[in-house]
Amino acid sequence: MFDRLDDTIIAVGTPSGHGMRGVVRASGSAAREVASILFAPHFPVDWNQIASPIRFHGRLRFDADMPSLPAELLVFPSPRSYTREDVVEFHTVAAPAVLSAMIDRTIEQLGESGRSCGCVRRAEPGEFTARAFFRGAMDLSQVEGVLALIRARSDAQLRAAQDWREGRLAADLKNIRQELIEMRSCVEASLDFADEPTNFISPEDLHRRIARISLQMRELLERANDSDYGQKLPRVMIVGPPNSGKSTLMNRLSGLNRAVCSPVPGTTRDLLTAVALWSPIEVELVDTAGVEVWGDPGEVSSRTFLERELPAADLICYVLDLQYPPLSRQVIPCLEPHSGRVLYVANKADLCPTENISQALLEFRKFxxxxxxAISALRGDGIDALRRAILTRLTTHDQPLVEHRVVMNARHREALRCAVLALDQARARLANLDDTSCEAELVASDLRVALTALDELFGEVTTEDLLQRIFADFCIGK
Ligand SMILES: Nc1nc2c(ncn2[C@@H]2O[C@H](COP(=O)(O)OP(=O)(O)OP(=O)(O)O)[C@@H](O)[C@H]2O)c(=O)[nH]1
Ligand SMILES: [Mg+2]
Incomplete structure (x- = not known):
């Protein structure tokens, strides 16, 4: 895809399946031709005269065997588009057959067999964003921000990806890069004019400036959250005695009928997960086998297993059974080290008189x-309040990401570390020097290494392999 930039690319831009709105997007020099083939506006339009972004209402142009559906067309003339090329976007009903027929019809008329160069073809995954990168609309770290945006599964991830996509990392490093360029020029000048009495920059001055920017980079590295942070969903483990209603609760919270529930104790034997699509975050719920609270020797293995699994939980939802008071006797000792992450619920409230429930809760708080x-997983009582309580506990953990607002992936970290190491090397060379020109050649080379590392970070210097790796993770249509 990196060597066929003259082609016009086309793809469905919305997720597969039926829905309210489907989008087909084309980018490249033949985009206006694509518009004229697929779209009949309500009023005549001269496609070549469009100079600024505009929206048209009309109908899709199809052969007699396809219905003529209403559609909107958005035209973004170059360079005022995502890719900086001419882009057209058709918005119509999200019927997969219609969207793929639009693409087939375009390829039939403007595809490779029809013309030798600048043909229209299907876009590869990430190719629209690749175009934006190659046409200079975004740097490589912003490209990765787009990818993070597509994958975001919580508000915090979404905000971080947005900062990233908007080039916040680039902004933080822009001044550093500028200063590196200036210092390198001074050092190279002292090299070129080594015989002159002029001292372009003193070793102390250079040492001080390098130390300052190296410190700034280290701080940035420390402050940055890992891009993997939050990719893993927060994990809520549902734990408790056998038959207390853990599986019923997992089904209720996830809205899925994932776990088998039965009056026979010991129904769940393994870990079972379900994703709850809550807002502002998605949560991974884990149903577990019941642990025998009164120490049945046969249940020792399930306790050992639980002890091993509990540290991986972000939150433990411990389900007590209101039918068997006192509730305090249902708590297992291996919960103790995790007490800060436990949320207790007393289930089967529908089976108990209100005064018994109050009594049981009071006793539990006391001991x-x-x-x-109190909840009823079966009937749904108290479930909204429980969901809110879980979210409150989890989103408090999510906070640091919002505060730090700098996100890096392994590639960014590696590039920054490489730059910092090169600067440390330069500082070591400069220590105890009277004249910059003595070590100028080596110091200039260190500064060049640091600069190249930063340029790689933003994609000023890239390899095909690196680009393939980044764009391979994208979906088609983006
Ligand atoms: N009345 C009532 N029954 C419930 C409630 N929650 C669960 N049950 C019933 O209790 C029984 C056990 O429920 P499960 O969800 O299978 O319990 P569990 O804790 O997963 O059990 P194990 O997997 O065997 O440890 C089933 O018959 C459920 O219908 C509730 O809130 N009220
Ligand atoms: Mg169960």
Missing amino acids: CSASVQ
């Missing part, structure tokens, strides 16, 4: 010094 919420 366990922890609060507990």
Whole structure:
């Protein structure tokens, strides 16, 4: 895809399946031709005269065997588009058959067999964003921001990806890069004019400036969140005695009928997961096998297993059974080291008179010094409040990402580390020197290494392999 930039590319820009709105997008020099083939506006339009972004209402042009559906067409003339090329976007009903027929019809008329160069072909994954990169609309770290945006699964990830896409990392490093360029020029000048009495920059001055920017880079590295942060969904483990209603609760919270529930204790034998699509974050719920609270020797293995799994939980939802008071006797000792991450619920409230519930909750608070919420997983009582409580506990953990607002992936870190190492080397050379020109050649080379590392970060210097790796993770249509 990197060597066929003259082609016009076309793809469906919305997820596959039926829905309210489907988008087909084309980018390249033949985009206006694509518009004229697929779209009949309500009023005549001279496609070549469009000079600024504009929206048209009309109908899709199809052969007699396809219905003529209403559609909107958005035209973004070069360079005022995502890719900086001419871009056209058709918005119509999200019927997969219609969207793919639009693409087939275009390729039939403007595809490779029809013309020798500048043909229209299907876009490869990430190719629209690749065009934006090659046409200078974004740097490589912003490209990765687009990818992070597509993959974001929580508000915090979305905000971080947005900062990234808008080039926040680039902004933080822009001044550093500029200063490196200036310093390199001074050092190279002292090299070129070594015989002159002029001292372009003193070793102390250079040492001080390098130390300052190296410190700034280190701080940035420390401040940055990993881009993998939050890719893993927060994990809520549902734990408790056998038959207390853990599987029923997991089904209720996820809205899925994933776990088998039955009155026979010991129904769940393994870990079972389901993703709850909540807002502002998605959560991974994990149903577990019941642990025998009164120490049945046969259940030792399930406790050992649980002890091993509990540290991986972001939150433990411990389900007590209101039918068997006192509730405090249902708590297992291996919860103790995780007490800060436990949320207690007392289930089967529908089976107990209100005064018994109050009594049981009071007793629990007294003996366990922890609060507990009464719920009925079967009937749904108290479930909204429980969902809110879970989200509150989890989103408090999510906070640091919002505060730091700098996100890096492994490639960014590697580039920055490489730059910092090169600067440290330069500083070591400069220590105890009277004249910059003595070591100028080597210092200039260190500064060049640091600069190349930063340029690689933004894609000023790239290899085909690196680009293939980044764009391979994209979906088609983006
Ligand atoms: N009345 C009532 N019954 C419930 C409630 N929650 C669960 N049950 C019932 O209790 C029984 C056990 O429920 P499960 O969800 O299978 O319990 P579990 O904790 O997953 O059980 P194990 O997997 O065996 O440890 C089933 O018959 C459920 O219908 C509830 O809130 N009220
Ligand atoms: Mg179960």
